[in-house]
Amino acid sequence: MSYAGFAYLYDELMDDVPYGDWVKWTECAAAQHKAEGKRLLEIACGTGELSVRFAEAGYTVTGLDLSEDMLAVARSKADESGYNIPFYRQDMSEMEGLGEFDVAVIFCDSLNYLESEEQVLKTFEGAFVHLKKGGLLLFDVHSVFKMNHIFADSTFTLNDEHISYIWNSFQGEFPDSVEHELTFFVQDEKTGLYRRLDESHFQRTYSPENYCKLLEKAGFNVFSVTADFKAESPSECSERIFFAAGKPSA
Known part of the structure; x- marks a missing residue:
């Protein structure tokens, strides 16, 4: 797939996307699951809109994305906002050498762009490696429905x-x-x-049960599976499924 043209149109097209809800959901999940620390890795950060908002919320943010065009927009946006956010060009299923974080997030259904279960598993394994003990992985995906x-x-x-x-x-x-x-x-x-x-x-996408199996195979404990920014279990007609999983503290 290509993002060469789309990267520079993305923010204009997505100006009604509820980015603030992802930040709020992250803060609520971190409090609920007693995640400590503010070092945040945004996997598949795109144009950096959420990265900047996380920085505004007090997180020390690092972002990665596969698209250099998306990252060019993200770097410009961070500079204009006055935040020093390092951005790296990496495939989310092959990330390495990024440091250790308290929270890792994969939002805006970015995980759905991976073609295989193996790539999803490798992404979870990469997130696991980059999280400290007791760290938190948060992500959302489109539902099967x-x-x-x-x-x-x-x-x-x-x-x-x-x-x-x-x-x-x-x-x-x-x-x-x-x-x-x-x-x-x-x-x-x-x-x-x-x-x-x-x-x-x-x-x-895959069923919630399948995502949970892959998370557990990567070493995570699954904390919650909810839907559509609500603290409710997914229904047959839910559109966006949210997962919170933790790296064991021992």
């Missing part, structure tokens, strides 16, 4: 003043996966003409 009943075979459109898109989603070749095909039309500020950008994205 959302993949198969909201995304699959659906079309989404946007016709804004300076940007428009057509977003087609198709059932993927793997169970509980989708292929996203996006076409953007972006107006040039100087000429007023529109340029076309095409993106292809893949996402795949």
